[in-house]
Amino acid sequence: DIVMTQSPDSLAVSLGERATIDCKSSQSVLYRSNNQNYLAWYQQKPGQPPKLLIYWASTRDSGVPDRFSGSGSGTDFTLTISSLQAEDVAVYYCQQYLNTPLTFGGGTKVEIK
Amino acid sequence: EVQLVESGGGLIQPGGSLRLSCAASGFTFSRHGMHWVRQAPGKGLVWVSRINDDGSSIIYADSVKGRFTISRDTGRNILYLQMNGLRDEDTAVYYCVRALAGTKVLDFWGQGTMVTVSS
Numbered sequence A: 001d002i003v004m005t006q007s008p009d010s011l012a013v014s015l016g017e018r019a020t021i022d023c024k025s026s027q028s029v030l031y032r033s034n035n036q037n038y039l040a041w042y043q044q045k046p047g048q049p050p051k052l053l054i055y056w057a058s059t060r061d062s063g064v065p066d067r068f069s070g071s072g073s074g075t076d077f078t079l080t081i082s083s084l085q086a087e088d089v090a091v092y093y094c095q096q097y098l099n100t101p102l103t104f105g106g107g108t109k110v111e112i113k
Numbered sequence B: 001e002v003q004l005v006e007s008g009g010g011l012i013q014p015g016g017s018l019r020l021s022c023a024a025s026g027f028t029f030s031r032h033g034m035h036w037v038r039q040a041p042g043k044g045l046v047w048v049s050r051i052n053d054d055g056s057s058i059i060y061a062d063s064v065k066g067r068f069t070i071s072r073d074t075g076r077n078i079l080y081l082q083m084n085g086l087r088d089e090d091t092a093v094y095y096c097v098r099a100l101a102g103t104k105v106l107d108f109w110g111q112g113t114m115v116t117v118s119s
Helices: none
Strands: A004-007 A009-014 A017-027 A039-044 A050-055 A068-073 A075-083 A088-098 A108-112 B003-007 B010-012 B020-023 B034-039 B045-051 B057-061 B070-072 B080-082 B092-099 B106-109 B113-117
Touching: A004 A088, A009 A017, A017 A039, A017 A088, A017 A108, A039 A068, A050 A068, A050 B106, A075 A088, A088 B106, B003 B092, B020 B034, B020 B113, B034 B070, B034 B080, B034 B106, B045 B070, B045 B080, B045 B092, B057 B070
Parallel strands: A009 A108, B010 B113
Antiparallel strands: A004 A017, A017 A075, A039 A050, A039 A088, A068 A075, A088 A108, B003 B020, B020 B080, B034 B045, B034 B092, B045 B057, B070 B080, B092 B106, B092 B113
């Protein structure tokens, strides 16, 4: 199974400041045949189901604000919130979908400082 | 509007059975693979099972293999998860999740149904 490791477990950021979450996979999730990274990011607010933010490592889902961006390739990925808003308080998960079982990182809790 | 509405959760004794249902609407159900993902109280997300768009390909997590069965009724737009031999560690919110067509990107999640396994 591909193990996904996120860091940090939690972070507190001031409103309007940048938040950065890292995700590392135990093996590459880059599929050479199509040069795509099979990596997604999800946001889960308290009491709600997860919501897809980004897939193919850097493609924002429809309606996702452009302050959210994804980067990275192979085994190392980053989710960046360029200017944190109050509504961004949530737990963020990375997930690989190259292989089954699909696997998620442990989550990163983002709070306001 | 895409909707996924789960039902069938509840309190069940260890060793018991439950069948979860997920009613899908607002999209062409037959064009999407569907998944179940669970989340134990206060914990992270764990993938459980996947069925492809026409039901011909099914995969399970090792932790539920042989105990859980995923299925779909395309005529009624319903996804199912039959859960047998339930254990304490199966206690979780179970989410029904749609996959982006042709991928395993989990692009829309239901609100979830709580399953509690306890004596």
